[in-house]
Amino acid sequence: MSLRVKNSDFDIDFSKNEFTSDVSLKKEANSVRQSIRNLILTRKGERKFDRNFGIGLHDLLFENNDILLLPILSRDIEEHIDAYEPRAFFDSVDFNEDGIDSNELSITIHYFIVSLTEENPQPDSLSISIQKIR
Secondary structure, X not given: OOOOOOOXXXXXXXXXXXXXXXXXXXXXXXXXXXXXXXXXXXXXXXXXXXXXXXXXXXXXXXXXXXXXHHHHHHHHHHHXXXXXXXXXXXXXXXXXXXXXXXXXXXXXEEEEEOOOOOOOOEEEEEEEEEEOOO
């Protein structure tokens, strides 16, 4: 008998499931994707119980455009995924710097989802775009 472990988390928007009238769930790859998104968008120090949690991608829109910033950001993303998301292995980050002068940044994070029921991790990715709005 094989045990099937499912990844699931509450939907961060706390949307209502129309069938059960309970909070909707994110499952499998969507659950991992939501967790990584939270890691990237949460500001460092925002979670009182763990001041090291979060990358704070929004805060980088106000930093000087420095060529060293993106490798540091890539390393921070890798370290946070390794530390806070055991269901995923970091692979790489792609940056789209086309709009960086107008305070816009797009990143795509590539990772593998680890499953207890499958031998080979499944590739997945998450794209996030942020921009300063006046």
